[in-house]
Amino acid sequence: MNKDKATGALLMVISVVVILAYLIILWYPPIAAKAALTLLKLTGSIAVLAIFAIIGWIGYTLVTTPPPKPIEEIEKELEKELKEIEKETKEESQKQANP
Template structure:
């Protein structure tokens, strides 16, 4: 059996067991209210954590150069290449 297939079967089993365990915890256990509260907290914390991460990334990433500045740099490089090509032709 390939390793990928074994990992896939393992994930399938873990997923099904997790669903059954979670269903029992929510509907039949004495801790059902706590499990629901914990689930809601983890879900909200995950969403807000991702939101905070995106905000941090936006706040700390430098803005990109304006297109005009990039165009000027490209034009300067093209002029340099043209001058090198002309000087290379004149020495031949």
Template sequence: MVGWGLVVVSIVVIVVYGYILFMTPYWVQLLQLTAMIAVLGVFGILAWIGYTLATTPPPKPIEEIEKEIEEELKKLEQEKSGTPS
């Protein structure tokens, strides 16, 4: 049902957009508005990606991760063998 609703809404928007673009004197404003929305969308997403890259901490070096894994494996082996640390 939602899918058919989207189809109908999309067709209505296409028809209304085409009518305003070709049959009314408002086509210049419509093109300006459409261009502005497109620019805001593209550069808004680009700004969001840049912000995410700038504020995300760098990952741990692989050597540090390997060291942590080795320590955990040693703990598990000690627990399995029953040897106190």
């Protein structure tokens, strides 16, 4: 078994164990009476933190990323480069025609 398959199998086993432990803590009466509310608070907190961490990261990315160049500026640069290439091509063809 290669490393990726072994890692995948381990992740699957861990997921099943965590799911079972979560459900037992949440629904098994002797444990649920003491830990269910704490577990639900923990789950809700993690979910809210994860969602708003992602939203914050998106906001940070939007703030720190420079805006793209306007299309007009890009078109001007492309036209300039195209003219330079055409000029170089003409010069090369003239050099080849007149050795």
